[in-house]
Amino acid sequence: MSAEIAEERIERLAALAEEAAAAGKFDRSREYVRLARRLAERNRLSLPRRFARSTCDDCDVFQRPGVNVRVRVQRGRVIRRCDCGATARYPYRE
Known part of the structure; x- marks a missing residue:
């Protein structure tokens, strides 16, 4: 599989994950x-950074x-605490 096709599929899966989470279907997401x-x-x-974060x-x-x-x-920094208990910290600039 070429890298371009893989990138397109990753973008599509990211969009689907966001839509599923918005609908409350977290298992599907x-x-x-x-x-x-x-x-x-x-x-x-x-x-993609937005998806990974x-x-x-x-x-x-x-x-x-x-x-x-x-x-x-x-x-x-931005601190994100998930319901599972995991914590992620990301720097940000003002």
Whole structure:
């Protein structure tokens, strides 16, 4: 499979995961995230930053702020705490 096709599929799976999470179908969203990650690994691609930071590394669910993830901002970083208990910290610039 060429890299362009894999990138298109990853983008489509990211969109499907977001739609499923918006509809409250978190199990389906989790499957789309897992498929996208597996496809990226197989083709040695990185996930798009927006998609990678919107998913939980532990439980693979697409995160919806206020629904299944708590988002806090403090001292130059964004802290995302998932319902599964996983915490992710990302820097940001003002």
